[in-house]
Amino acid sequence: MTFKNTNHTYTVLGILLLLMSCKSNQKLEKSEFQQNDDSVNLYAFIGEKIAVKEFDPNENNTEIEIDSITGDTIRKASYVMDYGFKNKYKVVQNVFNDLKTDTIEFMAYDHSGRPRFENYDYVLLYLSLNKEKGYFYHQKYQFDPVLKTKNGTWKGSHGESIEKLFNEKKKGVFTARGLFDK
Template sequence: MKIKIFSIAISFIVITACESAFIVTSKNIKHGGANKNINLYAFVGKKISVTEFDPNKNKEPEPKGEYEIDEETGDTLKFVRKHYIMDGAFKCKYQVLRKMFNYLETDTVEFIAYDHYGTPGFAENDTVILYISKSKDGGHYFHQKYQFDKPYINKKGYYYSYPKFNGSESPETIQNMTGFDRTFSDEKDDVSHLNPEAIKMYYPPKFYKIENNFAIPIKGIYLNQLINYRLSTTFKDL
């Protein structure tokens, strides 16, 4: 039997564009300010541009392939593997208005964001609280997928926001959190699809009121408390 080698059969490995695997982990988390052991940069940013690009353009197949015998013809086929990113990809540029955790060296920053559902949610607002990290090779920053907060500013010029809960917080964590009274009437989450227990988990009554099947934040927190909370929960494994 003659052995024929073909480089035409391509097997695709589908990967999502979550770059969390590139994060340098540390168990010694210090809240607030700066900690070089934590690969996270948090800041209030003003949108300059958010531009979609094709993350798979000019991607070359891996040079080393795998061989397999075709059951029908008996020929030997060479399979070349190609990684394919399913998420939408965006090049983002933001002006840094206020640094919250770890310090970016410039007043503007560029980073890559991936989103499986289309344009990232943070791009809907001109000003937003963002969380980014450095890639493993240090060549670029990337957005912590789906993570952002909406900033507000009071008459004295202080930024604040409100906490978002992921349902894994202990009752003690929520009870120990403090805030100031402030109803965010422009922020409403539909909770009609959630049962009462789930509503309590994601929208605890200390920080939210339920009205006409919508959860509305009723307490604000300042940025130092927000980043401390984020480091203790969302980003505790960085």
């Protein structure tokens, strides 16, 4: 097979090569950081806010016990000094461990008022599961605002990668809290 117009052939091949390289770069850019380690009670995910509702964490905080020696009734009350919030978020992307759901409800406590993560439409949130109570709890004060870039990836508000944001928390506060080994 002979081509009479080799310039035309090279032009077509050049365009095809360019299109294929653009497509492969796009795939590389869209790959996102995600890790799994079921031995660690931590779930990190990019979430989209659905609802943040305050509740009274001291409602129904009295336990009644009977003293085994005297038979007297003992009322024990505990007092939580934080504000409580029931939160519902859409799970946009799992980052650490898989929540296996498209929406998640969790509790958050904040000593100074409303949780700051509610000020952002999209955040990298960090939760742990209380297996005894069956609730997810927000890792107090830990979140990172995130934005979706033009090419479809997620970045921190200062351009950090999701991997960098997660690893900074992992090596810092989550190691200090005993979730990861030093």
